[in-house]
Amino acid sequence: MPNSFGKNFTITTWGESHGPAVGVVVDGCPPNLPLTAEEIQVELDRRRPGQSDIVTPRKEEDRVEILSGIFEGRTTGTSISMLVRNADQRPGAYDEMKEKFRPSHADYTYQTKFGLRDHRGGGRSSARETIGRVAAGAIARKILAQAGVEFRAFVTQIHDITVPAGALDNFPALAEIEANAVRCPHPATAAAMIERIKAVRSVGDSVGGVIECRVRGVPAGLGEPVFDRLEADLGKAMLSLPATKGFEIGSGFAGTRLKGSEHNDAFISRDGAVHTATNRSGGVQGGISNGEELVFRVAFKPTATILQPQRTVDVYGAETELAARGRHDPCVLPRAVPIVEAMAALVIIDHWMRQHAQCGVFKF
Amino acid sequence: MPNSFGKNFTITTWGESHGPAVGVVVDGCPPNLPLTAEEIQVELDRRRPGQSDIVTPRKEEDRVEILSGIFEGRTTGTSISMLVRNADQRPGAYDEMKEKFRPSHADYTYQTKFGLRDHRGGGRSSARETIGRVAAGAIARKILAQAGVEFRAFVTQIHDITVPAGALDNFPALAEIEANAVRCPHPATAAAMIERIKAVRSVGDSVGGVIECRVRGVPAGLGEPVFDRLEADLGKAMLSLPATKGFEIGSGFAGTRLKGSEHNDAFISRDGAVHTATNRSGGVQGGISNGEELVFRVAFKPTATILQPQRTVDVYGAETELAARGRHDPCVLPRAVPIVEAMAALVIIDHWMRQHAQCGVFKF
């Protein structure tokens, strides 16, 4: 099921950029949860186009409609269907793409795989697909919030602008992240990032960067020993997002330059509980959460859509040139922040339910 | 199924470091493939302990026994069960670990998740679990080799020693990789790496590093648009390996410092086929292979087992000190090379079969 994710808490997404709508079906949601469309909308608004002057101006209200699985304001335990109508479609803006493959986009691979493609706005490869993920993630987040779990994704790097080392070692407040358009909780760096995004946009170019995500309140014991390690499922979740090129947890790639004696997280006893003195493990050991903060980072490439002319090939195999039109984000990271959080929440709730299924029912 | 991996070509592994045996069941293998235990053994020998003076001296022949799914030298299409007996067990060497949690190991998390653990040599969290992966991967590799797909993993970084930029841009020969104990196809760098591993081992310490893997001959069209992107499944596969902390494909984290105009891979026409002029995409666009080389990198942390005394906590919550004994690898990367290739092969064959299920049967 290539359009589904999760084992016990499962989502299935559908929809194209310029089709009638996009949506998601959530399966396995716990019953009796009070839930309104407005709660879903809060998260959708964080990923909405047009929310600031550094994102795509596509005009979409992205109003969610809940079609099933809710009765008298509560989840019933049956499948929850949610739908968002696409409003601002300019199919004519994509005519050139019908015959030319956009570099570093999915045009060529979709065409080769399926033998045809919906070229309008990237079709299924559009980031509008992530609306379903964010809507489903909003449900997972609400449930986990009641269990004391908090998610904080934020931008730590845009192009070559990075937050100063050590400046963001604490769990940031949501307000600090939402305080600026780029969603970097370090105001001075955020200002520079915003300038950089505007600068590249003004010349029809684009930039990428890194999002860090921290999760607080995850109990020890989530994740499976072998293939379904928590970091493996988090990694898959993040690498399934458009434009991602890398994932690391805890010390990540930098940690490979330490010796074992420098890298190991000593166990300590604090307030009667076992903790680690440092957190180079990123909250996961042997594939299983250890009760410390989950800390991981995701690399996003610069947006493939740029307005400068580019060398490419058309559907007949002839070399040609293409200059993109259509609205797009010069940098995907600000809007990707709630998407990263949504995917993290979907992984955590699924593993929580799995853990309970195996270890929480039958006790000996 | 936390001990299973893959959708149409599936493996299920089992076994502990100091139990009677480790093994794997392969399900969904194409029938009629000529297959012998000797072919499996070739790959197992590449991950075997004791193969050189920079890996663990644990004495294991790791002889594979095929118990099902083969008839008169050919696969029958039914489940293939393979088993390797554990030989060199020194359970007494692990007595101290019964009561003390080894830092940055899985001891504490297994204990917390399951309420008990097999402490001998790490039990299920031992890298001996990967024997099953390598045995299964050997089958996938044989099939894919006949379809023209080649896998080359190799070490590009140990501690702070890295292959010089640009020195390994070609697809290396297997013989170059196997020419030295550290499996780095750049001889001068390899020599330095080996010295470094010996140096840290001599003081009871450990190091990590980076493995790069390239896959040549993958046709365009493998991978799914949304959750089961090829890079997402490769990422999950690699992050499910013990000691991994990061995964990147193509330009990876470094690519986030480029602009879109610098990063995009222009399409070109060469010999009547569509190619990309550069390969920052790492062979994958929109989650689907584009026919170029797959190029990805995996970060391995320094081995958690070190012989220096470390601060830790015991199972009663009291702070204490631990100095590991038992045989171990001062650096896991040399033996991880065939494991990375095995996991890559399992991902590729599974997506190949999935692609044909959807797009290769019913034609319109």
Add this chain to the structure above:
Amino acid sequence: MPNSFGKNFTITTWGESHGPAVGVVVDGCPPNLPLTAEEIQVELDRRRPGQSDIVTPRKEEDRVEILSGIFEGRTTGTSISMLVRNADQRPGAYDEMKEKFRPSHADYTYQTKFGLRDHRGGGRSSARETIGRVAAGAIARKILAQAGVEFRAFVTQIHDITVPAGALDNFPALAEIEANAVRCPHPATAAAMIERIKAVRSVGDSVGGVIECRVRGVPAGLGEPVFDRLEADLGKAMLSLPATKGFEIGSGFAGTRLKGSEHNDAFISRDGAVHTATNRSGGVQGGISNGEELVFRVAFKPTATILQPQRTVDVYGAETELAARGRHDPCVLPRAVPIVEAMAALVIIDHWMRQHAQCGVFKF
């Protein structure tokens, strides 16, 4: 994923009887298939309420809307979302059910499992859920029709009225089945069945019966040796339909009264191909299709909703009496015929794709 079915060709359904809509997401559909809403509608019209005077008079047009996965009239290989709005809702008609459990319905079990339930028209347990199955099945059927596979379900028994032995041994024409309201291709029996249904309805009672399904054109080789036998997956598909109590294939329960020498299907050679002289196997041997007609039967209990007063218990545990209101079918079989065919088609296409994935790609 309790609301999903199938491995490579997968459907996920959602929706309640009196919610805004019901629908389905189809995942894994082959690309390039010409497909219109009208083709889906043909099958939906066969299960539609109000189609004759022996089914529920609920007024539903059941117009399907395709929301994704189609571009310029062809499937794109991405997930196909289809939706049918619920029109004729009379929530007030169900007020009594809010507090009383209807006998032999899902009220009590849903309440116990989930702690709450959408009592309006049975909520998710309503047969309106099968709209999604029929819509998805219409796609599968179209694909399979091009491959030469035909599905014929028909009613062979209503209450104690059965088609005479030997009267329906041939593959019936669709027109014969659709010629009468009860969908029994034996006109005299059909007339008696219709009278019986009207008779029990007139006294507020209900009846059940048996549907037989034959599938012609299935190639030998579909189905898996062990758990996913073709008859096991057909059985699961049928037993997942509301009101079913039994499933049998080929000789079924009656075959248990034969000796092996009477029951075995002798192999014969006909027109250069291997066939069986008889078909007590029902087209499946060892879990795998043998190229003969698939023949299976499904038992449907009498509709649980009856208008006569019944003894029951309310949500507070007190004994009480209930007389159902609301529109319902006095016999579900006529409308279940296209649903049985849809589920059969979903099983066959999935196993066809699975077979190709394992045995059709890599040849040795």
Add this chain to the structure above:
Amino acid sequence: MPNSFGKNFTITTWGESHGPAVGVVVDGCPPNLPLTAEEIQVELDRRRPGQSDIVTPRKEEDRVEILSGIFEGRTTGTSISMLVRNADQRPGAYDEMKEKFRPSHADYTYQTKFGLRDHRGGGRSSARETIGRVAAGAIARKILAQAGVEFRAFVTQIHDITVPAGALDNFPALAEIEANAVRCPHPATAAAMIERIKAVRSVGDSVGGVIECRVRGVPAGLGEPVFDRLEADLGKAMLSLPATKGFEIGSGFAGTRLKGSEHNDAFISRDGAVHTATNRSGGVQGGISNGEELVFRVAFKPTATILQPQRTVDVYGAETELAARGRHDPCVLPRAVPIVEAMAALVIIDHWMRQHAQCGVFKF
């Protein structure tokens, strides 16, 4: 994964009749369960060949070896691998089958599906495959026994000999079932059944019959609303057993001859709990257990292997004659009793774990 069954409690079986061994991997087992090989052996002994004079005389001790997942006598939560060596192999006895398809066996379909087959004793299609199911089921049964769930399968029909109506309406004692070789708890009927089996065996023929299974102590709430209904998963489990042709639950096929007013199970209040006055539902309503006894029946065809000459076709397509040799059961039902119970236990434990994953962790 055609050789796997279950979602949260999963088993994967492997092995052929005349290969070195057969076995199973159990994944997702709750940790901390005390478990010995002897406990597994008890159930294996109930399905063992040679246990009485009406079953196959093949000499197999069927001693189980546990290879993983147990530490100091308790399950660790990791995958449990179990193996039984095949001992009594007479490959020469099957030479004729190499070139001739046995009627109503899997020879022809395996050959057609896979292009080759292990013809010795049926290879993977042999009922020796069920050893893995019984071993895994023994674990599930032990866990469920502690939760108060009891399984009782027993033979109610052999050929045309049936237990008198009403004679077995109570939950039979295990000792009554095990008191005779045919496992029918009605002694007079059992004696007649045994005579019948001996009679058909003496003329080289075979018989089938019906097994009923009752499960007591299943709490209300297990099973899923739509595709994974409890009866659908029980049906799939049973129809995945060799030689099965039908499944029915509760009133089954006979219930189709009742009116709704006769068939519905009135709810009553007894000892402060909700019950049904009758149990035509067979313990399941709307796909979910209602707390009453589960009651279902499975039809087994007469053994396909008979010693009388039969008409068939060889692998070259030529018509020929075959008279089976090799040891076999003249009637599979006595040995199928523990297999039916094992599969039932696997379904129940899996749904129990699923139910708690969804409804037992997060409470609102």
